[in-house]
Amino acid sequence: MSGIVQEYIVDYIRGLIGEDTGVLKDLEDYATKEHVPIVQKEVASFLKFMVTIQKPKKILELGTAIGYSSILMNIASNGNSIITTIERERDMIDIAEKNIQNYGFEKKIKILEGDCLEILPKLEEKYDLIFMDAGKGHYNDFFPYCLKLLEYNGIIIADNVLFRGMVASDELVQKRKITIVKRMRTYLDMLCNNNELVTSVIPIGDGIAITTRRNTDE
Numbered sequence: 001m002s003g004i005v006q007e008y009i010v011d012y013i014r015g016l017i018g019e020d021t022g023v024l025k026d027l028e029d030y031a032t033k034e035h036v037p038i039v040q041k042e043v044a045s046f047l048k049f050m051v052t053i054q055k056p057k058k059i060l061e062l063g064t065a066i067g068y069s070s071i072l073m074n075i076a077s078n079g080n081s082i083i084t085t086i087e088r089e090r091d092m093i094d095i096a097e098k099n100i101q102n103y104g105f106e107k108k109i110k111i112l113e114g115d116c117l118e119i120l121p122k123l124e125e126k127y128d129l130i131f132m133d134a135g136k137g138h139y140n141d142f143f144p145y146c147l148k149l150l151e152y153n154g155i156i157i158a159d160n161v162l163f164r165g166m167v168a169s170d171e172l173v174q175k176r177k178i179t180i181v182k183r184m185r186t187y188l189d190m191l192c193n194n195n196e197l198v199t200s201v202i203p204i205g206d207g208i209a210i211t212t213r214r215n216t217d218e
């Protein structure tokens with residue numbers, strides 16, 4: 001249960017989405033068995049949709065885990081995207097690299113090992129789509145770098161922004177999560193009060209925020 005949307009709605013939408021197949025099913029099964037957090041089904045479906053309409057050539061992901069969302073986005077682009085994904089945990093990288101090799105994505109997905117805060121300042125290429133799915137408490141720190149690395153018409157998607165509903169309601173906040181919750185609220189306030197940006201906060205999965213630059217074309 002996500003804590004964001006009523007369970008019967010989640011169940012219904014998941015029923016519509018249906019089961020993954022092939023590599024994505026294998027990776028999803030592994031993630032479930034080994035308790036590795038990967039994007040929830042509705043977010044996976046949203047990412048597929050965004051990649052299909054935006055047709056990003058270059059994607060940056062923060063948080064690889066076992067490579068599920070990287071592979072999903074590459075498949076959604078029909079193999080027409082190059083994905084750079086950042087991960088700091090060596091054991092996750094080992095599994096992701098194996099998956100990327102075994103399923104034939106090694107020319108399309110590159111993992112950068114390290115903390116996002118160390119790696120982001122060193123990147124120079126621009127990206128059409130940036131997917132933030134690591135270090136929930138640090139989105140405020142990651143964002144200025146991500147904006148710099150974003151193509152003019154690019155899109156930033158941040159996952160977990162409603163964090164089990166805690167971000168939207170003090171009554172749900174667990175004491176030990178208060179710092180993350182406060183930081184996430186600051187992140188969403190910053191996005192929604194920046195006149196140069198357009199942001200939509202969408203209550204699917206654990207909550208996502210999708211951001212782009214305001215259109216200033218004449």
Ligand SMILES: C[S@@+](CC[C@H](N)C(=O)[O-])C[C@H]1O[C@@H](n2cnc3c(N)ncnc32)[C@H](O)[C@@H]1O
Nearest residue numbers: 038039063065068069087088115116133134135
């Ligand atoms: C939710 S998982 C990513 C799931 C993946 N995007 C997917 O859906 O298949 C988050 C990952 O980010 C990594 N992570 C957390 N904080 C990080 C940081 N500051 N820099 C790099 N990686 C980080 C964690 O080790 C974890 O593997």
